[in-house]
Amino acid sequence: MPPHGEHVSKDDLKREGEIAEHLLHKAQAESSYAKNGSASGHEPLLEVRGLVKHYPLTQGILIRKQVGAVKAVDGVDFDLGQGETLGIVGESGCGKSTVAKMLVNLERPTAGQIKYKGEDITQLSGRALKAVRRNIQMVFQDPYTSLNPRMTVGDIIGEPYEIHPEVAPKGDRRKKVQDLLDVVGLNPEYINRYPHQFSGGQRQRIGIARGLALRPEIIVADEPVSALDVSVQAQVVNLLERLQDEFDLSYVFIAHDLSIVRHISDRVGVMYLGRIVEIGSDAEIYDHPTHPYTQALLSAVPVPDPDAREHRERIILSGDVPSPANPPSGCRFRTRCWKAQKRCEEEVPELAVPAVFRIGEGPTQHPSACHFAEEKQVVPSE
Amino acid sequence: MPLLEVRDLHVEFRTREGVAKAVNGVNYTVDEGETLAVLGESGSGKSVTAQAIMGILDVPPGKIAGGEILFKGRDLLKLKEEERRKVRGAEMAMIFQDALSSLNPVLSVGEQIGELFVVHKGMSRKDGKAKAVELMDRVRIPAAKERVGQYPHQFSGGMRQRIMIAMALALEPNLIIADEPTTALDVTVQAQVMDLLAELQRELNMGLILITHDLGVVADVADKIAVMYAGRIVEQAPVHEIYKAPAHPYTKGLLESIPRLDQKGQELFAIKGLPPNLMNIPPGCAFNPRCPMAQDVCRTDVPPLAEVSPTRRSACHFWKETLDASTR
Structure with missing residues (x-):
């Protein structure tokens, strides 16, 4: 029994509640899987249906009225299976980053569903939302602005534990953070350093360690390597692949670089x-x-x-x-x-x-939103 | 005589923390109608070399510590600033990466393009504007006549980059330096802009120095490549040869570390470690701490730029072994 009696008992209660909830989800998900008998053999971990995000455009200072909307995301559907990597590619402004933000609940969708293990997370709030958020974490694009310059690496990676104290009791945290540093290939002794003492690639590793801290099942990575130099990109891509095997992670990998997306993804959506x-x-x-x-x-x-x-x-x-x-x-x-x-x-x-x-079978039998779809080979084959 | 010849160029930056040696003895040549791609990661000195050629280096803290830049036979470094201004814009011009911050936000694009003609050719503002419309047409900006009075923020990223190209080409220079011209653009727009640049280059028979870190873009447009690392050229060769069989471990590592569109591939080859700190470049070969082939000699002796073939150079003590390993 750790020393701080009161806190722990509170945490314990919370944790019990969450475990019960978690088991319930799992049971629900399993039953729905049995019913649908999904063809791929994988129950989708994440089901996104009709996802929409409109940002209102307003006019007037005293009397604000909506004159239109920026339709950043306008009806997106996809599934993500256990241990799978879904790549999302598209040019700037296509809405891929907005999708990422909605997946981790940084933005509330205007309409649509995001089902995590069968439960619509867009409707959740309070404790239930907090529990889901623990399992879906994000790695951001810019390792220079996504780390607080006034916090040490230890504080940055350990911050998730402040929000979810049930994952690591206080006395245990430093050790956990050092383990994480080791996992992402940084020296555990760097725990007291500040972000500016690291290079871009190292900072991205810190961002990844923070994403891993709560042992999530899904990591949403929004352009995780596009700010890095070519020779460092490969290091980080390899790290992400290794971590996926090690922790059985599912990735939503968002990028504009089609070569990297092909390298890392099992399935690819073009936006x-x-x-x-x-x-x-x-x-x-x-x-x-x-x-x-x-x-x-x-x-x-x-x-x-x-x-x-x-x-x-x-x-x-x-x-x-x-x-x-x-x-x-x-x-x-x-x-x-x-x-x-x-x-x-x-x-x-x-x-x-x-x-x-639609007739027969073959690699052209995949969803494509075109009235005049036809196959065309554009990538030179080996 | 080549159009441009850079000879043993050295550039340093004096900062409070010490002297950063950004360029340490760079040699290259560009002919008329030729495209030289300068490839390197951030901090390799590729942009600083270009700034020294254009004469837009920040002095101080920057300082050209040695070397010659021969342009049409004249050493630019010996010219007076007044004479240099006449060369800049008229005979050589530069295209920058970030068009939005390189254009003046409070002047219309027409005024900015026209200004070149007013300053260099002594035209009136009205004639300058007419020339601007002509150039905007040439870089295929739709409705150029109506848009000549608009401001940079009213154009998309791709169009702003075209306006930059229009300004660079305005006085039909002999040499264009393009510093990461498409890095900020999406792939479909990148293809448009690179095509346009290549076409205009052919038309005007200009020399082009393309500075980039994108091995794909280089393969598409370059005639020859210079690979830079820590302020030095480590390999220099015609484009086909370098992709077929690199003769320097750094080039080899770069080529192997990029994922390919046409391959699913297994684990990527990763060059270990980080690029060096320019205040403290490792002795011997600057790449030695990251090099899989490094031997004792690499840690003590700077490798000379050895002749691999009459058109090809590699600064590696073991270029023969590297070349053999990559041809196999």
């Missing part, structure tokens, strides 16, 4: 202007893309092979991404699409396996 336009396994998306946006995006990525220069076909899109405050009608990509026709203007294509590919 454009607040929606997922195509989703499938990494081979389905990279080797057999059927949506024109995915094809354009892939063909634009420079391949580090000068011999491929001459025989690569590149699809150069014209123009820029339209404003999410006023997205085009019908298919949102139509203003930049070379295939666009009247139908694209009138009818919103749904994210499903396109009719042409």
Whole structure:
């Protein structure tokens, strides 16, 4: 029995409550899994359905009225399985970071559901929300601004324990933080140093250690390596992969670098202007893309092979991404699409396996939101 | 005679903590119509070299400690600031990474482009503006005539970068230095901008120095590459050769550490450790603490830039072994 009697008994009570709740969730989730008998053999850990986030645009100083909304995320669906990595790619402004923030409950969705083990976390509050948050943690993009410069590394990594004291009793924390430093490949003796004493790659390791502190099941990583130098990127990517095996983590990996996403992901979703336009396994998306946006995006990525220069076909899109405050009608990509026709203007294509590919089996049989989906190989195969 | 020849350039920064040796003996040449890619990570000295060529280095704390920069046969470092100004903009121009902070937010883009003609060619403001419309058309900004009076914040990132290109090309210089021109852009826009730059370069037969850390972009556009590490060039070669078989362990490590779009791949090769502190560059070969091939000689002797072939150099004591290992 640790010394601080009162606190501990309170914590203990809380913990018991949470354990009971946790068991209940688990039972619920298992029963729903038995019912659905999910085809992949994995019960989805996270089910996202119809996720929407609109930021209101207002006018007037005394009398504020809403004149519109920035439709940052406008109907996103996906599943995340146990131990799986889902990559989300897209250009700036497509809403991928907003999705990340909603997953960890930093933003409340305007509509839609995020089911964690069968329970909709968007409706939770208070203690139940706190318990879920423990299991879904985030790693941020910029290791220079996401660490408090006035806190020591030990305080930064140990801060989650202040909020969730049930994970590590007070006397135990320093040891736990040192273990975490060791796990992410930093010297445990650095516990009293400040963030400015570390390089970018080392800081990102600190951010990852903080994400791991509460032993979460899901880590949402928003552009975790894009601020790092090339030679350091590989170190951090390898670390993330090792930790996934070690702690049986599931990742939602958000990035704009398509090569890194392919490397780390089991499945990939491509976003454009607040929606997922195509989703499938990494081979389905990279080797057999059927949506024109995915094809354009892939063909634009420079391949580090000068011999491929001459025989690569590149699809150069014209123009820029339209404003999410006023997205085009019908298919949102139509203003930049070379295939666009009247139908694209009138009818919103749904994210499903396109009719042409519904018969038979093959890598083209994955959801793609295009009226005129067709396969096109754009990545040179080995 | 090459268009530009940098000879044994040294640049240092005097700071309160000590002297940071940013560039330590860089040599390279660029011909007309040729693209040289300077590849390196942050702190490798790639941008500082470019600033020294353009003559926009912050002096002090920066100081050119030695070397020559021969442009069309003249040593730029010996020119008076007045003469240098005439070269800058008219004969050589630079494109920066961050277009939003490189453009003046309180002047319309038309005025900024037109200013070049007013200052260098003595045109009137009105003629300058007409020239600006012409250039904006040339870099394919839609409705150039209507948009010439708009301000930088009213343009998207890709368009701002095109405006930067328009300004750089305005006086049809012989040499363009592009410092990470597409790093801040999305891939689809990056492709547009690089295509435009390559096309205009061909048209005007300009020399281009492309400074970047992106091995993909380099493979797409460069004729030859100089790889920099800790203020030195460690390998220099025509683009096809370097990708096929690198002759320096650092280049090799870089090429192996990038994930590829066309491969799923297993664990990535990672170069261990961190780039060195420029105030305290390791003795011998600066890469030795991170190098898998390092021997005693690497810790004591700075490797010379050895001739691998007439067009190729590598600053490694064991370039033969490295080359053999990468061709196998």
